[in-house]
């Protein structure tokens with residue numbers, strides 16, 4: 016009795032079950048009809064038949080190398096299950112027969128391939144070539160279709176809309192439409208990221224607001240998705256260049272914000288700080304040795320917890336959080352502005368905004384002209400390429416340069432067109448709060464408290480010998496610096512302009 020081994024392959028995704036059942040059915044029939052014993056089965060769960068470099072195929076080859084003497088046939092469903100590369104599959108058939116005397120059988124097609132019989136071998140080759148061509152055509156069609164839809168028509172072509180959008184319309188008419196409640200969350204995520212809110216905290220808040228995408232990188236994915244800025248990323252296809260292309264859908268995030276976020280994401284992430292409302296200064300207040308102070312609770316005799324700020328590297332500092340916060344409150348109180356100072360700021364802002372708006376109008380004009388010029392240049396490069404006056408590399412290079420320029424200019428125009436008046440209205444409404452900084456700080460949540468500190472002290476707030484120290488402080492808040500020192504809250508020793516910031520010396 017002759018013996019056979021079987022090679023089963025899950026074919027393309029989605030049709031695997033039916034295909035496996037069918038393969039088994041045909042194999043059983045073939046075995047019975049030809050009176051052959053089946054000795055082993057190799058199941059390949061690989062998703063692509065493109066090459067032989069798959070784990071189960073390697074096992075199969077090992078098996079053949081060891082047991083070829085007791086095997087006569089290798090049963091496959093169809094020969095193209097073997098490999099999508101016709102040449103590779105054919106040489107496999109040839110090798111099996113010549114080296115191991117094993118014949119390959121396609122059970123569904125009912126063919127036993129025989130390298131020695133030219134007709135059979137030719138037929139096998141032809142079949143494989145057809146399968147290969149079919150495969151190539153399909154992928155060209157799909158890729159070409161995606162390219163056209165994305166690059167030329169600016170249409171979004173994925174199955175599910177990204178967070179912040181919903182799909183409207185069918186097929187070619189289908190497009191992304193802003194989903195307002197979700198868009199608000201997207202804006203929050205971008206905004207918070209630029210304000211240095213730790214990613215885990217952004218995630219927490221986003222979920223509170225109704226964000227529903229799962230996964231460790233869910234927030235990063237939102238931040239890096241060009242769709243939010245009204246762009247589509249398109250892969251190069253044949254002679255067409257890849258890159259970002261303007262989409263037809265409405266952006267949620269302006270171009271400047273998007274670009275700022277992208278360049279920030281490229282930088283290595285800072286040490287992750289976990290926020291704790293009991294110790295808001297952790298990680299932002301620094302020890303005089305330059306390292307950020309860490310903070311932790313310790314349990315007192317009564318069982319109650321007391322919080323401390325400590326230097327992790329030495330016994331430089333070990334401050335009770337209560338003391339540290341009281342001292343800081345003292346400094347805040349003295350940072351408060353007088354009514355007349357607030358009035359001065361209000362008027363200063365008003366005229367500054369007016370001047371800026373005038374300036375912006377001028378800049379918008381300039382940028383619009385530049386944008387027109389770049390469009391013109393792009394058009395002429397396209398024309399040259401069509402007329403064969405330049406080669407593809409040259410075209411690609413200029414295309415991507417101009418496309419990049421266009422995106423930048425559009426972003427600048429968008430930014431400059433923003434209504435500054437609205438921003439001033441908001442500022443105006445809250446300006447009075449500057450007369451009570453202690454209140455402002457106390458009302459703020461931990462994220463805002465930290466922002467406030469890093470902004471006011473330009474990330475240079477230290478602690479040494481029982482007092483806060485800083486070489487940098489916003490002018491507006493430093494009017495009482497002598498009093499702050501007298502009351503033992505904060506020593507502000509302004510760095511001299513021609514000196515770099517030197518943190519207080521290491522012990």
Ligand SMILES: [Zn+2]
Pocket residue numbers: 302303304305306326327328329331332
């Ligand atoms: Zn230290």
